[in-house]
Amino acid sequence: AQKVTQAQTEISVVEKEDVTLDCVYETRDTTYYLFWYKQPPSGELVFLIRRNSFDEQNEISGRYSWNFQKSTSSFNFTITASQVVDSAVYFCALVYDRGSTLGRLYFGRGTQLTVWP
Amino acid sequence: DAGVTQSPTHLIKTRGQQVTLRCSPKSGHDTVSWYQQALGQGPQFIFQYYEEEERQRGNFPDRFSGHQFPNYSSELNVNALLLGDSALYLCASSLQYQETQYFGPGTRLLVL
Numbered sequence: 001a002q003k004v005t006q007a008q009t010e011i012s013v014v015e016k017e018d019v020t021l022d023c024v025y026e027t028r029d030t031t032y033y034l035f036w037y038k039q040p041p042s043g044e045l046v047f048l049i050r051r052n053s054f055d056e057q058n059e060i061s062g063r064y065s066w067n068f069q070k071s072t073s074s075f076n077f078t079i080t081a082s083q084v085v086d087s088a089v090y091f092c093a094l095v096y097d098r099g100s101t102l103g104r105l106y107f108g109r110g111t112q113l114t115v116w117p
Numbered sequence: 118d119a120g121v122t123q124s125p126t127h128l129i130k131t132r133g134q135q136v137t138l139r140c141s142p143k144s145g146h147d148t149v150s151w152y153q154q155a156l157g158q159g160p161q162f163i164f165q166y167y168e169e170e171e172r173q174r175g176n177f178p179d180r181f182s183g184h185q186f187p188n189y190s191s192e193l194n195v196n197a198l199l200l201g202d203s204a205l206y207l208c209a210s211s212l213q214y215q216e217t218q219y220f221g222p223g224t225r226l227l228v229l
Contacts, residue, residue, distance in 0.1 A: 004159075033216040043205055045160070045220035052216075091159055095216055103173040104150065105209075105218060107159030 002027045004094050006108035013082050014116050020078045021111050023092030029053075031097040034068065034075040035105070039089045051075065082115045089113070119144055121210050121221035129227045130198050138193040138224045142210030148172075149191040150218060151183060154205040166191055167213055195226075203228045 003026040013019045025034065036048040049061065051068050058067050067076045079086055089110040095103065122141045130136050142149050148167045152160035162175035166185035185191045189210075195202055205225050209218035 035217070037220070042222065043207075043225070044222040045207060045209075047217060047219060050217055093159075095218075097216065103165055104162035104175060105152075105160070106162075109157075109159045 002029075002094055002096060002106040004092050004106050004108040006092055006111050008111045009109075010112045010114070012114045012116065015084060016081050017115075018078060018080050019082050019113065019115075020076055021090050021092075021113070023075045023077065023108060025073050025075060025092070025094050027094060027096055029096040033095050033097065035093040035095075036066070036075075036077045037091045037093060039091060039110070041088075045091065049077070079113075082113075084115050084117050087113060087115045121208055121219055123206075123208050123221040123224050125224060126222065127225045127227075129229065131229050132198055132200060134198050134228075135194065135196045136198060136226060138195075138206050138208075138226075139190065140193070140208030140210075140221060141190045142208075143219050146210035146212055146219070147189050148211045148213050149185055149189065150209045150211070151191070151193045152207040152209065153177070154207060154223075156204070160207055163193070198228045200228050202226065 005024045032053045034051045037045045063080045065078045089112050091110045092108045093105045095105050124139045150165040151163040154160040163177050164174040165172045169185045180196045182194045205223045207223045208221045211218045
């Protein structure tokens, strides 16, 4: 079974602080992909980052960075120098790859991030 | 490059009625997935369509049905609406064999 857990329900920070969003996943599959999506109040889910299960190299993209550790089944996401516009609900998600079919996304319950000016 | 579009943006129905939601995928995408997001929850997978066929289905009753057209656009139909069907319905598109799904703005359905 696939499961994604985001233990942090809400996080509040002041602008320019760094913030890390935690994600822990469960899967028996060896090939899978992990994602972070952002959902502003408008409701649209915006794709942010993707990592496949064979690539544990951590990367930085602008103010975003992520830490993928298979040993602890974690895929944490960090925003550096947060801004008010970063306020949104952030979802971690997983999709497994079985043969030629890529299917459903399994989402966590989301973390509400509020950045105060 | 047009992204995923959905219509209508908002909808109010009463219990027992039927509703049809529509989705046009991102240009070049051939696979459409539908998700239901209740307030304060993560999106839950309803089903996925590719080549006009339902390829995968989540844990939703048969009241939820769908269709994909030759131009890859899709419809989600819900019959005999219940109060619990009130949610944000999200459509996502992707390319077959590609893992990233791109979402539309959603349709907010309220069942009274």
